[in-house]
Amino acid sequence: MQTRRRKTTAVRARGAPRRRLASLPQRPAIRIPVERILAERRWIAALVTAGGIPPSDREDVMQAVIMAAWRAVEEGRYRPDAAVDPRRALRGWLHSIVWRTVGHHRNRAWVRREIPVADPWSAQQEPPRVDERVIEARERLLAVRVALSRLKQLDQEVLALCAVGHDIRAIARTLGMPSSTAVRQIGRARRKLRILLRR
Known part of the structure; x- marks a missing residue:
């Protein structure tokens, strides 16, 4: 039984130069x-x-x-x-x-280091100094501000109203939406903020 070899023009000949895609103009x-x-x-x-x-x-x-x-x-x-x-x-x-x-x-x-000690239960971490706590709090606050700036205007308004202590009805009344919509909007805004802070 004879087999017929399939011919195709799609196969690149060995040694033939590859075609290069046109590159976008570089800035x-x-x-x-x-x-x-x-x-x-x-x-x-x-x-x-x-x-x-x-x-x-x-x-x-x-x-x-x-x-x-x-x-x-x-x-x-x-x-x-x-x-x-x-x-x-x-x-x-x-x-x-x-x-x-x-x-x-x-x-x-x-960075992933471990410090072996004879008695692990006696090892206590040195408490941070007051100035270190202040610096860390300021940096964390700045990180929250950066994350908030990336949210949409509606998400920022919802989180701001929650931060000052408004309840669901007051938030819904201020933004002109049903209470059920306000609940969903608050949940979405909080999830977006958590995702941005984890990055």
């Missing part, structure tokens, strides 16, 4: 002064805090983010969209650097 690189990156230090600190970095390591992670961003600018890898607001474009670019740096930091072996 020009922009050199910005390091002061523009340092001006976003508090915003970077809020993202680092939201990333779950402990207070003892936050300063090191922030320095790593700033150095990585400045190195990328020097190497011509900062190519923002000219149609976007300059500060918004810079923050969007820094956002990816922060989360990449936070992820690398949390996955390092020396």
